[in-house]
Amino acid sequence: MTDRRLAESVRVVGSGLLGTSIGLALTKRGVDVVLDDASPSARRLAIDYGAGRAPAPGDAPGLIVVAVPPDVIARVVAAELAAYPDALVTDVASVKRAPLDELVAAGADVSRYIGSHPMAGRERGGAVSARADLFVGRPWIIAGHDGISYRRAAALEDLILDLGATPIEMDVEAHDASVALVSHAPQLIASLLATRLTGGSDEALAIAGQGLRDTTRIAASDPVLWGQILSANADAIAAVLRPLRDDLDAVIGALADIDAPGARRTLVEAVAEGNVGVGRLPGKHGHSGRYTTLTIKIDDRPGQIGRLLTEIGEEGVNMEDLRLEHSPEAEVGFAEIAVVPEAAGRLADALTARGWTIMEAER
Amino acid sequence: MTDRRLAESVRVVGSGLLGTSIGLALTKRGVDVVLDDASPSARRLAIDYGAGRAPAPGDAPGLIVVAVPPDVIARVVAAELAAYPDALVTDVASVKRAPLDELVAAGADVSRYIGSHPMAGRERGGAVSARADLFVGRPWIIAGHDGISYRRAAALEDLILDLGATPIEMDVEAHDASVALVSHAPQLIASLLATRLTGGSDEALAIAGQGLRDTTRIAASDPVLWGQILSANADAIAAVLRPLRDDLDAVIGALADIDAPGARRTLVEAVAEGNVGVGRLPGKHGHSGRYTTLTIKIDDRPGQIGRLLTEIGEEGVNMEDLRLEHSPEAEVGFAEIAVVPEAAGRLADALTARGWTIMEAER
CATH class of the missing domain: 1.10.3660.10 (6-phosphogluconate dehydrogenase C-terminal like domain)
Structure with missing residues (x-):
């Protein structure tokens, strides 16, 4: 019952990059999104972008997402907890212990608060940069604490999955x-x-x-x-x-x-x-030895890299990573392509046969 | 006269990545390259790769390139200056003041020595990684000093240009x-x-x-x-x-x-x-505002990036830089493409018309 209502109405406080992106994504999924912001003009802009509707009397959100600057998180979360005594409240700030401590110290009902942190964002902020798919494929940390039940927090995990992100649980100390x-x-x-x-x-x-x-x-x-x-x-x-x-x-x-x-x-x-430290980094750009890098010479003119990567696709090889390297004024550059080790030798042969120059096979 | 002989015979001391690459490039251009190395087996390997020939009695190189580890540079350069009293000697180490000081202190004839430093290399070294085009399009610093005449040093600039690199002059202090x-x-x-x-x-x-x-x-x-x-x-x-x-x-x-x-x-x-510091970096990856970045959503399967870049080529737009970004387990990623500002709007429209999702236009 509670869970169904959560999916039906979500209140988003803060209409910057993250708040507007959440509003856009939920609105697309048919959720009734109420957008609020301390700045009426910022709120109107985000509503213009289609990220939700203005608050109205009788709003009864099941879930509230606070997406305001870090220095006002705790104050806004406390106000939301007080104003909507049935709602689960989360925030999306990139620190988690300080807001929780402030809320506990202020006597807020943290049995309905659980912080979270989407590992997404862009170098530029604001509603103008918002995108419904900003969170797709990104980790989104749920920062648990002892004051909230597992069942109560489940609605947040649903939200994260709805937005296409990957929920990761961590307590607030581990997060920070x-x-x-x-x-x-x-x-x-x-x-x-x-x-x-x-x-x-x-x-x-x-x-x-x-x-x-x-x-x-x-x-x-x-x-x-x-x-x-x-x-x-x-x-x-x-x-x-x-x-x-x-x-x-x-x-x-x-x-x-x-x-x-x-x-x-x-x-x-x-x-x-x-060397040891960087070797511990997992995944695509890591030096964990999971992938083999081929360095291929390319001319610095339109379409060359596209042709190269199309031909890699034609060979049926999935490129795990790509890095371009060239000096500003040089006429040639280098594409470093990471592939699974099993495919590297065959791909190098195929590209050489197609006329590419392979500089070196690393790792 | 001197210059013609330089082009005809070059002695390379050290058969690692840099020495072997220089030997390969000069041999390709028809230069008589003599390869030497303190390790006979390393020398044989580089010769097997086609980087030059073994030393012989009567060798009279006009130019000698010392490409040995930094800690033996000065000793080897001094020996070469003494053994070949008509040759110009350079080295390719990444520090320049210390070897010069050592040579002066040892009484070497630095009127025939000028250090240099190619800004090229790969994470892996050795003759096995050597390439004739290793230096193409790279800066190659000529580290001048008061003890050598401009005319005498000209042969080094010819070598650098022959190898496809861009000579940059700097005194040893400025270099270091x-x-x-x-x-x-x-x-x-x-x-x-x-x-x-x-x-x-x-x-x-x-x-x-x-x-x-x-x-x-x-x-x-x-x-x-x-x-x-x-x-x-x-x-x-x-x-x-x-x-x-x-x-x-x-x-x-x-x-x-x-x-x-x-x-x-x-x-x-x-x-x-x-912000101020990184803003001073010139060129492709810099944040100098010279290029506009488009962020495009891509599926993580073979050929997608190739198709994207081919279509950018079809639009006649030269991609100045490209960066891929995606989480290890995610099904989508993002390609950040830098183009000249004049082309960004048109390209964004064209790609959108072709069905791509443009995330955001930055800068």
Whole structure:
């Protein structure tokens, strides 16, 4: 009974990228979506995009999704819990312990609150960037806690599945420690590394290669949003960065006195430890040895990469990953294609027969 | 006269990835390449690959390329200068000041030595990975110094152009500072960040996204080779890492006392400064605003990306960059395609008409 009503009416508070995307996806599925926002004009814009309808007297949502900036999450969730005493309330912020602690401290009814975190988003936010399929194929963490029953939380899992995402359960501490490690600390490190480039010479920047570009790509992220995220997960991020700082001190010490006993070993071991760490990353881009990479030379003109990938498709081989590499002014580039090891040899032969130049087979 | 002889006979010392690739490319162009290596079996292997011939009495190379590990560069260059008193000698190591200093200190005739550094290479080394076109389209730095005349060094520029690379002139200090900034410091930072993953939980690693993968990709590099590179450029790398460490200290301090005055501002400014730095990167992967990115939804099955890129080619649009993004187990992924801004709107319309889903137009 409760579950049926949840599917029939969902209230979304916050009409930014995530809230509007949720509204679009649920509306498409025939769900009655009520959209609200502290800003009436933002709400009207999201409604214009088709993400739901304005609130009306008598609304009785079974599920409420709070998609507001991190620094107001707890306040808005508490207000929703109070205003809709029968609804299950979730939020989609990227930190989970602080809002729960605030709610408990404020005496909110957390037996109806369970935080969550879709691992989706784009570099640009706002309703204008929203898409009904934003969550398709993405992990969506359900951050459980002791104050809510498993049965009560099931409606959230249904929502996640309805949106095409993959639910992953984690308690709030594990969630915050995990995102500190895989998202928040990397963001800060990329930003600090990219900051070095502000003082670099033009000639130095001109010889920058793919390694630096990859290492600093996420440094282009929004400072205000990230300021809120980092502040809300400060302890967990500091716990990741402190040992990194200690290692960095050791490396700088080794570099400063490179002929001292152990200095070179410190550097070699720093790189070797990094090998171990990156080797633990699962999946497509990981260096886990699951895929074999073929590097193929391509001309830098329209259609070449398309022709290459079409021919790979004609050979019946599924490309697990692709990376393009070329200098800005060069007339040739390289496509690095990851395939399952069983297919690599046959594909290399077939492409060579079709006239492609295979640079090297790695791993 | 001198220049003609240079083109006729080149001696390559060291038969690893770079030496063998140079030998292959020059042999293809009809140059008499003499290959040497401290290891007779390594030399034989490179000769088997067609990278040149064994040394013989009476060899009179005009140009000698030393392509040995960084820690023996100066010793080998000095020996070559002494053994061939008419030859111009270059090396291809990724640091340039230390070998020059060593040569000057040893009394070598540096009026015939000029270091260089091809910005090329692969994650795997050795003659087995060598390719005649390894240098095509890559920057190749000529690291000038006061002890050699411009005219004498011209033969090196000819070699670089013959190999298809783009010569870039920089003095040794500028070279070492530049590669410290854009290559060596990023390598260490990526390694130190990846090292954090050694202690991460499996569930944390399971939610790792593209940002972490990009930020840590180069952490998979060879520790022994990098130990030599980092040791040889220690001062310049330390000069990049010290201010980074100071910034990291400030960030950790802010995280440790997040409610202190100025703490949140420290975090926001760290990310904002990173925006400025990454914005200075030129070219294809940079965030310089030169290209517009279209994000297109793709099914994860053979041929889809090929079909997409073929159709982009059919529309006459040159793709400046491409990035694939998808979760390991997801059935859909996203192709991010960078094109010149003038073409973006038309291409988005054309692809939509062909049935593709465009997620968002960025920048």
